[in-house]
Amino acid sequence: MASIIAVEKQKLKNPPLELRYLGDRALRQSTKRVAKVDQELRQLAREMLQTMYTADGIGLAAPQVAVQKQLIVIDCEPDNAANPPLILINPTIKRLSKELCVAQEGCLSIPNVYMDVTRPQVVEITYKDEYGRPQTLQATELLSRCIQHEIDHLNGVLFVDRVDNALALNQELSKHGFSAKAVKPITEETK
Template identity: 65%
Template sequence: MTAQILVEKKKLAKPPLDLHYLGDRVLRQDAKRVTKIDNDIRKLAKEMLQTMYSSDGIGLAAPQVGINKQILVVDCELDDATTPPFVLINPTITKFSQEQCMIQEGCLSVPGVFMDVVRPAVIEVSYKDENGRPRRLQAKDLLARVIQHEIDHLKGVMFVDRVENHIALTQELDKHGFSTQSVKQISE
């Protein structure tokens, strides 16, 4: 089941929320669980969607807009106005496939930088929707990739931390004015 929060998929001249960028401390904190799903949370989800669409994004986590809560929005169907987005509150990945795949990722918090990242091809995620109902979703391909990328944000992890080609990463970050000091290499 997808979100019932309806937002027009268009760019706004002034998105309601400001994006934070690589190097900003807020992106490195563990997001707090949402304890009460109410109109404020639904309003936040709507504003996150508007901000995401305004930046041509397909996923956005609350820490990227400076809000330390476990909420993310995902829409892999930007060109289809009839496909509603996903709103995932307190998401947890419950299963990963053994199969891994490498795909180029980008991030609204690291604009212009696109690098290859290896992740599981299929996941199962449990979460609450914007009405507080428990949900379970099996995701594959791009949707699985985006959900994993956004859940990383809730743990203070960014996609650049997962890039294995350090030379190419350094070149890309330098080219776009980001410091390699902001990368926290992880190995799993």
Template identity: 65%
Template structure:
């Protein structure tokens, strides 16, 4: 993460972007690679971060705000002002650990729904930063989970698609007013 960019983690009453929710078609569209990291992309990143912090999130993908680009932002420690968020442009998982871990996930696009999802415990991700420089990170635990969750959004996959317990899934969705028909189950 470059140190020359300062990020404001304040919550805004009116965040710049709208987060779309489960059932909205934009969430199922595959995102396109970013051909050039320029000021427009940096502005998108800034607005995505402002929107994520305002919604008390730890990750946000551009498709969630109806921008079909391969851009994600992650900050697993949003209350710590000194920690910079991760900005991943065109992220690709290069390696996955053999160890799988089930843990609870939620999503800003499915408010109020928290369910277990099984994912690799650690991953290596290659990406470009907000300056367009190639980067690589080995992520574990919550950071690995958050990055995998957000990368899924870039292919139109949502965490509820990976939930194995269909009964719990149906109950959690209906309790929050979401339709189970909006889920596209995939094998983990």
């Protein structure tokens, strides 16, 4: 069954939702599980996709638009109209690989800041799709990283919290007008 969340992959003059940025409390609150997958939730997913495409993103979690629900939209191929976006409702990580990889990440809530982050190479998740059906997905490469990054958002964690090089991070944040005080570093104890 094809995705029923169909939106044009284009930039809108006025995206339907307002992005929140580093320092906003909405990004640090934990989210609530979605109890019912209905038309209202699908409309929210549609608006999140429109907002994400407008901002040139490949992933967006509901807290980034100040909605405290466990809802994520992902599209690792925004330039490919034939590739449908992924809608993840109540995603849960079931397994992470022991193999790690380092890659540069950015975030729509921290524009123009790109830093290296170490994450497991493979992730396996369970979630509900936009029809409310249970699904399982194993992802590698960019999709794996994107899923982990967006699930972090559902737990009030931002990618900058996972950056090991604090000095480079602080320089990069201040260069783009963000306060390093908004970062909550994840240590071995809090992982």
